Amino acid sequence: MNKKKPSLLRSLGIALGTALVIVVFAYGIKVTDVNFETTRSVDRLTQLKRVIRALAQPDIIEYDYDETVVEIPFYLPCPESQEISAPQVDKSQPYMLASAYCASPQEIVQITGKNFPPDVKGPVDLYTTSGVKKPLGDFYSDSNGEFQLDVELPTRQPIAEAQRIISTIRIQVGSAMLTETAKATWDKIIETVFMALLATAIGTVLAIPVSFIAARNLMVENKSPLTSIAFSIIGWPVGIYLGLKIASLARQLLAPFLENPVQAVLGLVIGIVLVILILQWVLKSKDKKPGFDVMDIIKLLAYAAAGLAGIAVMLFLETLSRSIGLALVEPLGPFGFIGNFLYQIGEASTLIVPAIVALGLGAVVGGSLGKIGQTISDKSSAGVVKVVNIIGTTVAGASLFAIIGAGINWLYQIDNLTKTLYWPAAIGAVIGLVLALIVKPKQTLPTGLAIYFITRTILNVTRSVESLVMAIVFVIWVGIGPFAGSLALALHTLAALAKLYSEQVESVLPGPLEAVTATGANRLQTIVYAVVPQIVSPYISFTMYRWDINVRMSTIIGFVGGGGIGFLLQQNINLLDYRAASVQMVAIAVVVALMDYVSSVVRERMV
Amino acid sequence: MLEIKNLTKVYEGGTQALTDVSFSVKPGEFLAVIGLSGSGKSTLLRCINRLIEPTEGQIIWNGQDVTAASQDEMLKIRRKIGMIFQHFNLVSRSKVITNVLAGRLGYVNPAMSLMNRFPKKDREMALKQLDRVSIADQAYKRADELSGGQQQRVGIARAMVQEPDIILADEPVASLDPVLAHSIMQYLETINQEDGVMVLCSLHFLDLVHRYADRAIALNGGKLMFDGPPKEIDDAKFKEIYGKEAERVG
Numbered sequence: 001m002n003k004k005k006p007s008l009l010r011s012l013g014i015a016l017g018t019a020l021v022i023v024v025f026a027y028g029i030k031v032t033d034v035n036f037e038t039t040r041s042v043d044r045l046t047q048l049k050r051v052i053r054a055l056a057q058p059d060i061i062e063y064d065y066d067e068t069v070v071e072i073p074f075y076l077p078c079p080e081s082q083e084i085s086a087p088q089v090d091k092s093q094p095y096m097l098a099s100a101y102c103a104s105p106q107e108i109v110q111i112t113g114k115n116f117p118p119d120v121k122g123p124v125d126l127y128t129t130s131g132v133k134k135p136l137g138d139f140y141s142d143s144n145g146e147f148q149l150d151v152e153l154p155t156r157q158p159i160a161e162a163q164r165i166i167s168t169i170r171i172q173v174g175s176a177m178l179t180e181t182a183k184a185t186w187d188k189i190i191e192t193v194f195m196a197l198l199a200t201a202i203g204t205v206l207a208i209p210v211s212f213i214a215a216r217n218l219m220v221e222n223k224s225p226l227t228s229i230a231f232s233i234i235g236w237p238v239g240i241y242l243g244l245k246i247a248s249l250a251r252q253l254l255a256p257f258l259e260n261p262v263q264a265v266l267g268l269v270i271g272i273v274l275v276i277l278i279l280q281w282v283l284k285s286k287d288k289k290p291g292f293d294v295m296d297i298i299k300l301l302a303y304a305a306a307g308l309a310g311i312a313v314m315l316f317l318e319t320l321s322r323s324i325g326l327a328l329v330e331p332l333g334p335f336g337f338i339g340n341f342l343y344q345i346g347e348a349s350t351l352i353v354p355a356i357v358a359l360g361l362g363a364v365v366g367g368s369l370g371k372i373g374q375t376i377s378d379k380s381s382a383g384v385v386k387v388v389n390i391i392g393t394t395v396a397g398a399s400l401f402a403i404i405g406a407g408i409n410w411l412y413q414i415d416n417l418t419k420t421l422y423w424p425a426a427i428g429a430v431i432g433l434v435l436a437l438i439v440k441p442k443q444t445l446p447t448g449l450a451i452y453f454i455t456r457t458i459l460n461v462t463r464s465v466e467s468l469v470m471a472i473v474f475v476i477w478v479g480i481g482p483f484a485g486s487l488a489l490a491l492h493t494l495a496a497l498a499k500l501y502s503e504q505v506e507s508v509l510p511g512p513l514e515a516v517t518a519t520g521a522n523r524l525q526t527i528v529y530a531v532v533p534q535i536v537s538p539y540i541s542f543t544m545y546r547w548d549i550n551v552r553m554s555t556i557i558g559f560v561g562g563g564g565i566g567f568l569l570q571q572n573i574n575l576l577d578y579r580a581a582s583v584q585m586v587a588i589a590v591v592v593a594l595m596d597y598v599s600s601v602v603r604e605r606m607v
Numbered sequence: 608m609l610e611i612k613n614l615t616k617v618y619e620g621g622t623q624a625l626t627d628v629s630f631s632v633k634p635g636e637f638l639a640v641i642g643l644s645g646s647g648k649s650t651l652l653r654c655i656n657r658l659i660e661p662t663e664g665q666i667i668w669n670g671q672d673v674t675a676a677s678q679d680e681m682l683k684i685r686r687k688i689g690m691i692f693q694h695f696n697l698v699s700r701s702k703v704i705t706n707v708l709a710g711r712l713g714y715v716n717p718a719m720s721l722m723n724r725f726p727k728k729d730r731e732m733a734l735k736q737l738d739r740v741s742i743a744d745q746a747y748k749r750a751d752e753l754s755g756g757q758q759q760r761v762g763i764a765r766a767m768v769q770e771p772d773i774i775l776a777d778e779p780v781a782s783l784d785p786v787l788a789h790s791i792m793q794y795l796e797t798i799n800q801e802d803g804v805m806v807l808c809s810l811h812f813l814d815l816v817h818r819y820a821d822r823a824i825a826l827n828g829g830k831l832m833f834d835g836p837p838k839e840i841d842d843a844k845f846k847e848i849y850g851k852e853a854e855r856v857g
C-alpha cells in the first residue's frame with residue numbers, strides 16, 4: 001500500500017515536467033520565428049534551387065572562347081505606321097529567323113537558329129539602340145546546328161527604331177584556365193592563413209608571461225606588507241611617466257645621429273659594447289655584506305648608464321632596420337617583402353620602444369620602492385612602520401584614485417578638476433588612511449592573489465568579447481584590411497591562451513617547485529627551473545590548437561572588414577554571385593580541414 | 608648549532624601540526640626524527656627552512672634568528688640548507704645535470720642562470736657530486752629515465768652542490784626498497800661524517816634509526832615525546848611514541 005502513493009506523485013511530477021518542457025519549447029519556437037509554411041513557398045523553393053545549383057558549380061575553371069554573333073533586327077513594340085518584313089539573311093553563314101520581327105512586351109516569340117555549329121550553347125540577348133543588353137535566354141544547338149527557343153520579351157520603354165536580338169556563339173579554344181575568382185580566392189586564402197599565423201604568434205608571445213601572473217599556485221605565496229605595496233603603487237606611475245619622458249628625450253637628443261646610417265651603425269656598436277661592458281663589470285662584483293656604501297651608489301649609476309645605453313641601442317636598431325628595409329625593397333625584387341618586413345619592424349618599435357622603456361622604468365622604480373618598503377617593514381619598530389604606513393598608504397591611495405580619475409575624464413570628458421582630480425584624490429587618501437589604520441603594522445597582505453584576481457577578471461572580460469567585435473574597433477584604428485583582423489585575433493588569442501596556459505601552470509607538480517625553492521632560488525629562477533620544463537609541451541599543443549581556431553575565425557573576420565577571405569565571400573554573397581561565393585566556401589572548407597588534420601598530427605607528436 | 612625554541616604551527620583551518628617543540632642540534636650531529644604519519648615530522652623539517660611559516664616560536668641558526676629573516680636573507684639561509692624529499696622532487700623532464708645545478712641557483716648570477724648558463728666550476732662541482740653518488744655516467748639523461756634509487760641519489764647531489772651546513776631529509780627512503788634504503792642512508796652517513804654536515808632525517812623504521820642516527824627525537828600529535836640516543840627507545844617509550852596498539856617490526 002505504501003508503495004503506491006509515491007508512485008502516483010511521481011507520475012504527476014513526470015506529467016507536470018513533460019508539460020513544462022512542451023511549454024518551454026513552444027515558447028522557444030515562437031521566439032525564434034519558426035515558420036514551416038515559408039519552407040514550402042514556390043518562389044522560395046525556386047530561388048533555393050537556383051542558389052544551390054550555383055553553389056554546386058564553383059566558378060573555378062574557365063576557357064577562352066571564340067565568339068561569333070548572329071543578329072536580327074527587332075521592333076519592340078511594333079511600329080504603327082510601317083509593316084515589318086523578314087530581313088534578308090545570308091544562308092551560307094549561321095542565321096536566325098523569328099516567328100515575328102516585332103512584338104509587344106511580354107509577348108512570346110519563337111527564335112529559330114540554322115546553320116549554327118553543332119552542339120554549342122550561348123546566350124540570346126536583346127540589345128537596345130544604346131547598346132544595353134537584356135538577357136532573353138540560352139540556346140543549345142543540336143547536332144544539325146539548329147535550335148528553337150521561345151523567349152518572352154521584356155517590359156521596356158517603347159523605342160521607335162529597330163533594336164537587335166543577338167545570339168552569341170561561344171566555342172572553347174585552348175585549355176582550361178583558373179578564373180579571376182579562383183585567383184582572387186587563392187590570394188585571399190593565403191592572406192587568411194598568414195593572418196591566423198601572425199595572430200597566433202603575437203598572442204602566444206604575450207600570453208606566456210601573463211599566464212604566470214594568472215596562475216593561482218604561483219601567486220598565492222606572494223605576500224607583502226602594506227608599506228611595500230603602498231610604496232610600489234607610488235613608484236609605478238612615477239616610473240612610467242619618467243620612462244615616457246626619457247624615451248622621447250632620447251629620441252630628440254639622438255635625432256641628429258639617426259639620419260646618417262654610418263653614424264647609426266657606429267652608435268649601435270658603441271651602445272652594445274657599453275651595455276655589455278657595464279653589465280659585465282657590475283655582475284662580476286661579488287656578494288657583499290649587508291649595508292649601504294659608495295659601491296652601491298656606483299653600481300646604481302652603472303645600471304642607469306646601461307639602461308640609457310640600452311635605450312640608445314633600441315633607437316639605433318629601429319632607425320637602421322627602417323632605412324635598411326626601405327633600401328632593400330627595390331633591389332630584392334620579388335623578395336622585396338623582406339625589406340618591407342624590416343621597415344615595419346622599425347615602425348613597430350617606434351610604437352613599442354616608449355612602452356618598453358616606460359614599463360621597464362615603472363617596474364624598476366615600483367620594484368625598488370617596494371623593496372625599500374619591505375626593508376622598512378622588516379627592520380623598523382612597529383610604531384615607525386605604522387607612521388610610514390599612514391603617510392605612504394594615504395599618498396598611494398590619493399595617487400591611484402587620481403590616475404583613475406584621469407582615466408574617467410579621458411572617457412567622459414568631464415574637464416572639471418574638482419570632479420576628476422580633487423575628489424578622487426581625497427577619497428583615495430581617505431581609503432588609504434583607513435586601510436593603514438586597520439592593518440597591523442607588519443601584517444602581510446596577499447598581493448599575489450589580488451593581482452591574480454585582477455588579471456583573471458581582465459582576461460575573462462577580454463575573452464568574452466568575440467574577435468569579430470574586436471575587429472570592428474581595430475578597423476577604425478588601423479583601417480580595413482588583414483592587419484585589423486590580425487590584431488583582433490591576436491588580442492582574443494592572448495586572452496584565451498593566457499587562461500589555458502595558466503591552468504597548465506596550476507596543474508604542475510608542486511614537488512619540484514618546493515625542491516627548487518628550498519635551494520635558495522628566487523621566484524623567477526624557481527619558475528624557470530621547476531615550472532617551465534613541466535609546461536613546455538602542453539603550451540605547444542595549446543598553441544597549435546589555437547592556430548587551428550584562428551584559421552577558422554579569420555575566414556569570417558573579413559565580414560566586418562578584417563581582411564582575409566571573408567571579405568571576398570561577403571562581397572559575392574551581397575552581389576548574389578553564388579558561383580563565386582561557392583569558390584570561397586570550398587577554399588575555406590579545404591583549408592580548415594587541412595589545418596585540423598595538421599594540428600591534430602602535431603599535437604599527437606607533442607604530447 | 609641549531610636551536611628550535613617553542614615551535615608551534617597551526618595551519619589555516621585550525622589543524623595543530625606542532626605544539627611547543629623545543630630541541631637543539633649540534634654541528635655534525637645525525638638526528639633522526641621519528642613518529643607516525645601525520646605526527647608533524649614534515650612540518651617540523653619545513654619550518655626550519657621556512658618552506659612553511661611557523662605560527663610561533665623561534666629557530667636560531669648560529670645565532671641568527673631564521674624566523675625573523677627577511678625574504679632576501681631567507682634566500683641566503685636556504686642555500687646553506689640542503690633538502691631531500693620522499694618523492695625525490697626532481698624535474699622529470701629536465702636533464703639530471705640540470706636538476707643538480709638547480710642546487711647552485713642561490714649562488715650564481717640570477718640573470719645568467721635564467722638562460723641556463725652556469726660557471727664552469729659549478730658544472731664541475733655538479734659532476735663531482737654525481738660521481739660521489741656513483742651516477743656521473745647518467746648526467747645527461749632525462750631525470751625520469753632513472754630508477755627510484757638513482758633519482759634519490761640525484762636529489763642528494765642537488766642538496767650537496769649547495770655546500771650545505773644542514774641537510775633536511777624528509778623520509779628519504781620511504782619510497783625505496785630496503786636494500787636501496789640502506790644505500791641511500793649510507794650516502795647520508797658519508798656526508799655527515801666526511802663533510803661534517805648536520806643531518807636531520809625523518810625515518811619510519813627504527814632499525815634505520817638505530818643503525819645511522821646519533822640521536823633521535825620523536826613526535827606524536829605535534830608534541831615532542833622523546834629526545835635522546837636511539838638505544839634508549841625501549842618498549843615503554845615505543846608505545847608512548849607510536850600508541851598502545853603498535854607492534855615493533857624489523
